[in-house]
Amino acid sequence: MAAQEFNFPKLGTQVQDRATLLAIDDYSLPLMHDLCYFLSKPRVHPQPVLVPRRDNRKAPDFLGTHFYGTVLQDEGKFRMWYYAVGLGETPAEILEGPVCYAESDDGMQWTRPSLGRTLYKGDRDNNVLGLPGDRTDGPNVIKDEDDPDPMRQYKMVYEYHAPIPRKGRPRLSTIRTATSPDGIAWEVGPEVPIDDFIEQASFYKYDGLYIINGQSVGPFSRSEDGNMAGRQGYVWISPDFNTWLPEKGMSFLLPENPDPANRGSKKAYDQVHLGTGAAILGNVLVGLYSIWHQKENFHEISGDLGLVVSNDGIHFREPVKSFVYLWHHESPATPAPGASYPTVLCQSNGILNVGDETRIYHGRWRNARYSEDYYAEIALATLPRDRWGAVGIFPGEGKGSVWSTPIKLPQGDWELSLNGDGARGMRVEIGDERFNLLPQFSGEHAGTTAAASGLDCPVHWAQANLASLAGRTVRLKCHLDRAGDADPRLYALYLKEG
Numbered sequence: 309m310a311a312q313e314f315n316f317p318k319l320g321t322q323v324q325d326r327a328t329l330l331a332i333d334d335y336s337l338p339l340m341h342d343l344c345y346f347l348s349k350p351r352v353h354p355q356p357v358l359v360p361r362r363d364n365r366k367a368p369d370f371l372g373t374h375f376y377g378t379v380l381q382d383e384g385k386f387r388m389w390y391y392a393v394g395l396g397e398t399p400a401e402i403l404e405g406p407v408c409y410a411e412s413d414d415g416m417q418w419t420r421p422s423l424g425r426t427l428y429k430g431d432r433d434n435n436v437l438g439l440p441g442d443r444t445d446g447p448n449v450i451k452d453e454d455d456p457d458p459m460r461q462y463k464m465v466y467e468y469h470a471p472i473p474r475k476g477r478p479r480l481s482t483i484r485t486a487t488s489p490d491g492i493a494w495e496v497g498p499e500v501p502i503d504d505f506i507e508q509a510s511f512y513k514y515d516g517l518y519i520i521n522g523q524s525v526g527p528f529s530r531s532e533d534g535n536m537a538g539r540q541g542y543v544w545i546s547p548d549f550n551t552w553l554p555e556k557g558m559s560f561l562l563p564e565n566p567d568p569a570n571r572g573s574k575k576a577y578d579q580v581h582l583g584t585g586a587a588i589l590g591n592v593l594v595g596l597y598s599i600w601h602q603k604e605n606f607h608e609i610s611g612d613l614g615l616v617v618s619n620d621g622i623h624f625r626e627p628v629k630s631f632v633y634l635w636h637h638e639s640p641a642t643p644a645p646g647a648s649y650p651t652v653l654c655q656s657n658g659i660l661n662v663g664d665e666t667r668i669y670h671g672r673w674r675n676a677r678y679s680e681d682y683y684a685e686i687a688l689a690t691l692p693r694d695r696w697g698a699v700g701i702f703p704g705e706g707k708g709s710v711w712s713t714p715i716k717l718p719q720g721d722w723e724l725s726l727n728g729d730g731a732r733g734m735r736v737e738i739g740d741e742r743f744n745l746l747p748q749f750s751g752e753h754a755g756t757t758a759a760a761s762g763l764d765c766p767v768h769w770a771q772a773n774l775a776s777l778a779g780r781t782v783r784l785k786c787h788l789d790r791a792g793d794a795d796p797r798l799y800a801l802y803l804k805e806g
Contacts (some may be wrong), residue, residue: 312805314716316591319470319619320707328805329712332627332697333592333617340699340706343694345628346797347697350689352639358410358418358686366429366434368392371402372684375671376446376666380655386415387491391445393684402678405445407466408435440496443469448511448657452697462488465511465520470500482506483520500551502544504528510657514621518546521559522583522720525573530726535568539579543622559586560597560624571775576603583656584624593618594696596655607675610636611652627697634689641674644681648675664692664763693763694727698797701790712784714741721806722768722776730796731757731765737785748772
C-alpha cells in the first residue's frame, strides 16, 4: 500500500503516514480563544549517564565527557558519539577531543567499548574513533536510510580546527564531514567544506536537505544591521552532503545590545550558545538552545536551556519568549571539592522518543579554569512522550478553543488522536479551510474520546466516517471545557494512517 501523505499547504510541508500538531507549535495551531500555554518541566535524572574516567589519567576522557554529540536508538541498542577532554603534558593543559563512542542496552547504563583503532598516549585499548586532525570534537551523527549506498548510511558532521588563517585567526574552527557503513569506521570528506567559523549543536536531514545548526561568533557573526554580533544561531545547508552552500541562514537569534559598541562575543549579555539542538517529529521540529549568560570573566558564565520549534528546519522560534525551559541549577554539574563553579548546559543531537517517554540527553559543563577542576558530564532529563508543553484554559474561564492550519488529507482512511490530560473535556470539530464547520463533523456531531487522559486518546465521530474526507483540505477545531475539578491540557494532536 502506498504511503499516505498529510499536506500543510500554508506551511509548505508534508509528511507521510503520521502528522504531529504540537500544542506549542503556533504555526500548526495558530488561532486560540481563551487558551494559553502551560510549558512542561522536564524531570532530571539525579545521576549523570556518562562521566569522566578520573581513575585513569591516560584516558581520553579523564577530564570531561562533553555532550556536543549524538544519541541514536539503532541496531537494537542505544549508541552515543561524544567528545572527550583529557590531560595534556602539564596540569594546566587540557586536550579537547578526540571523538569517542559508547553504547547501552537501555540508554541509562553505558559502556565504552575498546575499539582498538587509535593509538592514544601509547595505548590502543580505548574507545577513540580516530578521525584525522590534531583536534576533533562535536560529533553529530544521523543514520540516513534513504541513501542507497550502504557505505554512506551513517553521516557525521564534526568540529574541525583547520590551519587556515581568516579574519585575524591563525586557525579556523569549522566543520568536517564523514560517512560510515557502521558508525565506527569513518571516511572523511573535504578538509574545509564550508569556509566559515562554525561550532555546531546539531545536524539533521529535513525535507531532503542536510542541515547544520550551530553558532557563529565574532567577525563571522553579524546582526541584522550588519554590525558585529555575539554568539547567534545559524544554519548551513547542503542538498547532497557533498556540496555546502556558502550562504548561511539566520536560524534563531537573541536580541543584540542596541549599542553596536557593546556587542560581541565578550560583552556581558545573553547569547545563543551553539545554535539549536533539534529533533524531527515528522512535520515539525522541536529543539533546545543554550542561553549563554556572557560575562566579562569567562569563568563566571553559566548556561540554561530554552525551548524552540520550527516547521522548515531553518527558522526556529520560542513558544514563550525568554522562557527558561531547564535552569542550570536544576541540572547542575557534579561540584568540585571545596570549590564552586557555574554550570553551562549544552544541547546537541540528544532528543529522542523511546516508547512513552521523550528523552533529553544534554551536557553539563563545569565552567572551571583549565585544571583538574575542569569537568563535563552527560545527563538525562525526561518527559512523557511529546509533552513539551500544553494549551489550557485561561485561569478563571470555563472553556476555550483552538483552530489548526489547513491540512490536505490523504486519499484513504485516517485517524485522529489526542495527547492530553482531561481528554473527556475535549471535543474536535472539522471545518473547511475557510473555517466553515462541516455539519456531520461539528456541533452535536463533534468528535470525542472515551479516554480520560493519555498520550494517544482516539477521537471518534458517531455520525460520520473520516474516510469521506479523503483528499479534502480541512481545519480542525479543538474545544477544551472545564468541568468540575477537571482542567484539560492538550499537548498534541496526531493524524495517522487508518
